[in-house]
Amino acid sequence: MRQFIKRILYCFIFFFTFLLLMYIIAFCVGKPELNKDRYIKLYDDQNKIFYQSVNNYSGQYVSIDDVSPYFLKAIVAIEDKRFYSHHGFDYVGISRAIKTNVLKRKTSQGASTITQQYARLLYLTNEKTWSRKVKEAFFTLQLETHLSKKEILEGYINNVYFGHGIYGIENASQYFYGKKAKELTLNEASMLAGVVNGPQYYSPILNKERAKQRQNLVLKAMYDNQMITQSILEATQKQTLNLASEHSLNENMSTYYYKDTVLEELEELGFYNNQYLNKGLNIYTSFNSEYQNTLNDLIKEKKIQGDLQCAFTVANPKTNQLQALIGGKDYANSQYNRAIHASRQIGSTMKPFLYYLALENGFNPSTRFLCEPTTFKLSNNTTYSPANFHQKYAYQEITLAQAIAVSDNIFAVKTHLFLGTENLRDFLKSYGINAKNNASLALGTVNTNIYNLSNIYCNIASGGKYQHLYTIEKIVDHQGKTIYQHKNQRIQNLNKESCLILNQLLTGTFNKQFSTYLNATMENYQTKYTVACKTGSTDYDNLIVAYNPNILINGWVGYDDNRKIENSQEKVLAKELAIDFLNKEIKKESWYKLTSKLNAIAINPISGNIDETGIVYWFRKGTP
Structure with missing residues (x-):
C-alpha cells in the first residue's frame, strides 16, 4: 500500500x-499569433469582393465593451464558470469528467475551458487525436500566459459558432434578434449563450422547445453563480424567446455555397493551410454575382416548402469556369452543399452520353428503332423489361431525333445493347464516375452529384474540349505576389462533329412536333433563344441540364432523405427554375456553327425522311 x-x-x-x-x-x-491579420478575400469575375473573413470566420469583430454584460456573464456561467480563477485548465472540471467517464462509465463528458475552446478555434480542428490535444494544451498555455482574461473572452465570443453559418456574437445578435450585441437583454443573451453548445440542436429557429430548455439551464447556471437573483431567474424563464421576425444579415448568404466550393478547391490546390492563411490570401474567382443573384431570387420567389431541397450550378462551356452555385434553398438552415456532395441517381440526363457514343458509331438523327414493349434477353441469361413513361409506345419505328425529344426508354436500351454496355460504363469512368456494366445504365441508374454531371455536359457543350470545372483563377498573397495562376489545359477529348450533332438534337425537347405518343419533355417550357436541354426524373429526383455555347445550367430538386416526390408542382420546379434563369440571363441568340464536315438537312420529325418543311438537323457529310 x-x-x-x-x-x-x-x-x-x-x-x-x-x-x-x-x-x-x-x-x-x-505572445501567440492571434491571426487578426489572417484573412481570406474572394473576388468575383469583376474583381469585386463578394466574401471576406478574419480568422476563417465571417463574423464582425466587436470589442468586449460593445457586448451586453448579460451575454458575457451567461457564456461564462454555462461554458466555464471558473474562467476567471483557473489558468487555462479547469482541474475541478477535469476531475469530475474523469469520475463520470471512468468510474461511473457514463457517456463521455468533457471539461474544455473557454481558453481551450478559443485555442481550438484559432489554430486547430475538432479531430480527436492525441497530437491535437497536445497542441491545444500548449496553445492554451500561451494564451493564458500572455493575454488577459478580458482579451481571451473577447477573442472567443468573436469566433465561436452560433449555427446557420453565423460566427461571432455581433452577427448572431443581428441574425437572431435584429439588434447589436450590446443591446441584448438577459432573455436574449441567455438564449444565445445556450446555442453555442450545440448550434444545430439548440437553435431556436430549428427547435424552440429545445432552445428554451437550454436557455433555462443557462439561467439556472447564472443563478447558481450568483449572477442573477431568484426573482429575475423566474421572471426571465417565463418570457418567450422574442426572436426577430426575419433572420438575415447584411451580406448575401446564398453566396456561401459558392464560397465553400472555392475553399474546397483551395484545399485541393494545397493553399488551405496556416503557411498561407496566416498571412492573408486574395482569391480571384470565376464567380458571376448576377447569375448567383438571379438564381437566389428565383428560388425565393418559388417559396419552396417543407423539406424539399434544390441545387444548381451555372458554368461557362467555353472556359469550364463554374460561375454560380446553389447548394440548397437556404444556407442559414443547412450548410450542406448538395451541388457537390449529394450523390443522386441521374435518370435520363444519362441519355445524351449514350447518344454521343451512338453518333460516334454511325448513328444519325434519322436512325430508327422499333418502339414497343420489349423484354431483352441478356448475355447472362437474365431478362430486362424497361418501360416508357406511363407505358406509352409508338408501336412503330421512331427516329433518334424523336427518341431524344420524348426521352424514349426502349430506344435508349436498344442503343445501349447495340453498342455494347461496356462502352457507356467506360465513358463514365473516364470522368471519374464508377458505374455497373448493365442494361439499365442507359436509363441513368448511377449516382453522382450535379457538379460532376455539369462537368461532363460542359465537355459536350464546348464541342468536345475538356478541362475540369474550376472556380479559382489566381491567388495573390498579402504582399501582392501571385502564388497561383490557373492555366488553360483544355484538350479535344470528344469528337467535335458528334458533339455538335448532339447539341442540335437536344433542341428537339422543346419542339411540339414530336409530341405524338409521348410529349416532348420541354414542350411547356419555351425559351427566348435556342437552347439544348435534357431532363431526368426518378421517383426521388428531378434534374435538368440546359445550355447554349456560353452558359450551362444544371439543376436538381428532391428530398435529402430520398423520399418520393409526390406533388406535381414539385416535379416541375427544376424545369421552371432553369428555364426562368436562362430567359433572364441569355440576352441574344448564340448557337453553334456548322463545320466543313457537316450538312444541315431538314427532315420529317417522325419518319426521319428529308422534308424541306421539316426540322433542321445536322448530319455528317456523306451520310446516306
Whole structure:
C-alpha cells in the first residue's frame, strides 16, 4: 500500500513539474499569433469582393465593451464558470469528467475551458487525436500566459459558432434578434449563450422547445453563480424567446455555397493551410454575382416548402469556369452543399452520353428503332423489361431525333445493347464516375452529384474540349505576389462533329412536333433563344441540364432523405427554375456553327425522311 501511495505521489510530482515546465516554455515562446491579420478575400469575375473573413470566420469583430454584460456573464456561467480563477485548465472540471467517464462509465463528458475552446478555434480542428490535444494544451498555455482574461473572452465570443453559418456574437445578435450585441437583454443573451453548445440542436429557429430548455439551464447556471437573483431567474424563464421576425444579415448568404466550393478547391490546390492563411490570401474567382443573384431570387420567389431541397450550378462551356452555385434553398438552415456532395441517381440526363457514343458509331438523327414493349434477353441469361413513361409506345419505328425529344426508354436500351454496355460504363469512368456494366445504365441508374454531371455536359457543350470545372483563377498573397495562376489545359477529348450533332438534337425537347405518343419533355417550357436541354426524373429526383455555347445550367430538386416526390408542382420546379434563369440571363441568340464536315438537312420529325418543311438537323457529310 505504501508503495502504491508513493507511486501516486511521484505521478503527481511529475505531472505538476511537467505542467510548470510547459507554462515556462509557453511564456518564453512569446505572445501567440492571434491571426487578426489572417484573412481570406474572394473576388468575383469583376474583381469585386463578394466574401471576406478574419480568422476563417465571417463574423464582425466587436470589442468586449460593445457586448451586453448579460451575454458575457451567461457564456461564462454555462461554458466555464471558473474562467476567471483557473489558468487555462479547469482541474475541478477535469476531475469530475474523469469520475463520470471512468468510474461511473457514463457517456463521455468533457471539461474544455473557454481558453481551450478559443485555442481550438484559432489554430486547430475538432479531430480527436492525441497530437491535437497536445497542441491545444500548449496553445492554451500561451494564451493564458500572455493575454488577459478580458482579451481571451473577447477573442472567443468573436469566433465561436452560433449555427446557420453565423460566427461571432455581433452577427448572431443581428441574425437572431435584429439588434447589436450590446443591446441584448438577459432573455436574449441567455438564449444565445445556450446555442453555442450545440448550434444545430439548440437553435431556436430549428427547435424552440429545445432552445428554451437550454436557455433555462443557462439561467439556472447564472443563478447558481450568483449572477442573477431568484426573482429575475423566474421572471426571465417565463418570457418567450422574442426572436426577430426575419433572420438575415447584411451580406448575401446564398453566396456561401459558392464560397465553400472555392475553399474546397483551395484545399485541393494545397493553399488551405496556416503557411498561407496566416498571412492573408486574395482569391480571384470565376464567380458571376448576377447569375448567383438571379438564381437566389428565383428560388425565393418559388417559396419552396417543407423539406424539399434544390441545387444548381451555372458554368461557362467555353472556359469550364463554374460561375454560380446553389447548394440548397437556404444556407442559414443547412450548410450542406448538395451541388457537390449529394450523390443522386441521374435518370435520363444519362441519355445524351449514350447518344454521343451512338453518333460516334454511325448513328444519325434519322436512325430508327422499333418502339414497343420489349423484354431483352441478356448475355447472362437474365431478362430486362424497361418501360416508357406511363407505358406509352409508338408501336412503330421512331427516329433518334424523336427518341431524344420524348426521352424514349426502349430506344435508349436498344442503343445501349447495340453498342455494347461496356462502352457507356467506360465513358463514365473516364470522368471519374464508377458505374455497373448493365442494361439499365442507359436509363441513368448511377449516382453522382450535379457538379460532376455539369462537368461532363460542359465537355459536350464546348464541342468536345475538356478541362475540369474550376472556380479559382489566381491567388495573390498579402504582399501582392501571385502564388497561383490557373492555366488553360483544355484538350479535344470528344469528337467535335458528334458533339455538335448532339447539341442540335437536344433542341428537339422543346419542339411540339414530336409530341405524338409521348410529349416532348420541354414542350411547356419555351425559351427566348435556342437552347439544348435534357431532363431526368426518378421517383426521388428531378434534374435538368440546359445550355447554349456560353452558359450551362444544371439543376436538381428532391428530398435529402430520398423520399418520393409526390406533388406535381414539385416535379416541375427544376424545369421552371432553369428555364426562368436562362430567359433572364441569355440576352441574344448564340448557337453553334456548322463545320466543313457537316450538312444541315431538314427532315420529317417522325419518319426521319428529308422534308424541306421539316426540322433542321445536322448530319455528317456523306451520310446516306
